[in-house]
Amino acid sequence: MSADPSSLAATLPDGMVITDPDILAGYRQDRAADPDAGTPVALVRPTSTAEVQETVRWCASNRVPIITRGAGTSLSGGATAVDGAIMLSTEKMRDIVIDRPTRTAIVQPGILNAEVKAAAAAAGLWYPPDPSSFEICSIGGNVATNAGGLCCVKYGVTTDYVLGLEVVLADGRAVRIGGRQLKDSAGLPLTKLFVGSEGLLGIITEVTLRLLPPQDRACTVVGIFPSVHEASRAVLAVTAQIRPAMLEFMDSVSINAVEDMLRMGLDREAGALLVAQSDAPGAAGAAEVELIRRAFEDCGAGEVFATDDPAEGEAFTAARRAAIPAVERLGSLLLEDVGVPLPSLPDLIGGVEKIAAVNRVMISVIAHAGDGNTHPLIVFDPDDADEAERAQRAFGEVMDLAIELDGTITGEHGVGRLKKGWLPDQLGPDVMELTTRIKNALDPDGILNPGVVL
């Protein structure tokens, strides 16, 4: 598993292959900061599909593992080096073309989600998927994890917007699958197979994204609840009746952490807060706002207020998005991404409270509540070995609970390295075996992103 990358460097433009240990050190880990990350032999920053192919061919013939990295924002260790690997960063693959008549964007993987949104908006269009990290995460990573976000509750996840892909396979061939046509039943649904495959099956070098006409102006409803229990019941009261354009949840710890960081006047006494949006036009929007307000009040909200001022609404959305970085200031984080069928949301949130109490760790819960996808954030002091161990135990117990509740260990972040120990419990041996068979069929030597998922 070790080969001299200078023979690769010789085939690529000057400076594209980097072996400087100081630079490599910055690419070993992603945002999950896996302490078990290895050390790559080289970093390659291609600008074109042909250069990706060249790199993969070199890795294939030398049996060198290759880890693809977008913006390095994986929260589950999806882009973590192993010893002797090539780290392939897509950060210089940043082309984007908006095709107005077909309402599509054709993008290279390194462009950021926010840049896709901005380019679409400049053409009078809209790219909906909006991970909280949209300003710093790459579209390639979004595709690799089937990333979600806040608007998914109404507008779906990344896979719903991927019409076509160019993928470099494990042997260095590049294939095009799907395209700009909106419907396509020709052959196996390979485009969909690659979305969410976490780099196991190929390297995504181009994405054709479906865009929508601009979103209608959204109204925002904020509910302040005495505890998480009333708030989680209010989520179900809303989703049973309508599809809100957003329905986000913050608990008391995250409210206070955000308030500490942003000083925006959030109610520090609140037990939980819900931020909902409706983008239904005109009277229909007003009716949805009224319905949400009533649902919040009926479920015990102490205070509810609604605004149709986009700036005011955005302030609350920004508060919710700031929750992870804000809670991160309280200590080291173990970040969960568990999801359950909606009726089990109160059981999940209640169960997480118990897990926190039993293990004597702080767990702050924030959630894309409208689609049942929650992010319990386990806060611990890494210098306190006992607490760190209790945090790790709680981390596993939260996933066990999600599986018990017929849910998933990851709604949008991917399994990566941090959650793979729990995947067999969720999927069972037969589905694991099926997964392995597909992996082996497409990457028989196992050079693509080894160490994640399987």
Next chain:
Amino acid sequence: MSADPSSLAATLPDGMVITDPDILAGYRQDRAADPDAGTPVALVRPTSTAEVQETVRWCASNRVPIITRGAGTSLSGGATAVDGAIMLSTEKMRDIVIDRPTRTAIVQPGILNAEVKAAAAAAGLWYPPDPSSFEICSIGGNVATNAGGLCCVKYGVTTDYVLGLEVVLADGRAVRIGGRQLKDSAGLPLTKLFVGSEGLLGIITEVTLRLLPPQDRACTVVGIFPSVHEASRAVLAVTAQIRPAMLEFMDSVSINAVEDMLRMGLDREAGALLVAQSDAPGAAGAAEVELIRRAFEDCGAGEVFATDDPAEGEAFTAARRAAIPAVERLGSLLLEDVGVPLPSLPDLIGGVEKIAAVNRVMISVIAHAGDGNTHPLIVFDPDDADEAERAQRAFGEVMDLAIELDGTITGEHGVGRLKKGWLPDQLGPDVMELTTRIKNALDPDGILNPGVVL
């Protein structure tokens, strides 16, 4: 490839395995009536997953091919017998449970699309996908082909509504993938891999479908155009600005064929007709109707009328849905399902006219125009060998044209047997090889639906 099905019959309930040649004859072909269909050794009509597993295990150990058939409405030969095969009909697998709190339907594959819609509606919910054949096609077939329909232009295709599956694999194991959770990034996206896999990878025995709140009342706009050219331009004029809830196209031949059959007063002099719908609520809907009306007029419609009467709107939708059976009365049909990126729609429709002229055959074009998916219907007299040959030539030329225009040979019907000769031209050798690798990984003995796609 021949085994005595009595040993299978012995393991299944009495009467479940049928070998009566008269009954088998009715199951050899689907609606595509492939003359090359073989003769099965037995028909099996299981009611449960366990019975499907029993059947597949028997087939696996005897190396007997197994063809799964839903309602037999495939238009591309997706459920066609081969000699010596077991024909597995899902017609008796008809359970449906609506889970109101998670807004899902859990269904067996043999239930009809219309029955899913009805059960959802009875619970105050909506299952959008609506193939024109929705009253006679099964949900299992819809999933196997990733079926589309009229509302896809706004609401997407079958895969967008499949949250989970139970699948019986080629060795008889049953696996559950996905579930009722709305977001799930755990492991490879296997649920999506099976939707549209045309029976090549496994047999679908249960589907968890996402349901939506009821659709808002739709307004209908009908435009009468002097020729197909103005109408196809009008399609682009609408889709460049909004996502209509429906945008359907009929040419003169289909208008007259439907009028012959239904006597509903369609304009027999029209060169083409568009039926559009908006389901945006209130004033937004009125604005969309006005926008559609103006686009139709600007592009040369001779007459445009709009209605918010659901019954009137449904009459036009029904007319469009009746087009295939109506044109079928003019002769035998070769049924196309080609799709192109929207800006190429006029080129496709113009090109089909030329193909008809050069080959001296009648081709009627109907289309889910708003998503670029068209159904050129090639009409011929099967007793006229020369015309039948010209029709066959035209059939291939239409697919060649779609591929040239960067489109697909099938937008929603699947490749089946009738279109597989053209699939390599669309996908290319590398994607075909990738497809074969996945097929071999999941069905190494090739017993599942041999003869389709590959």
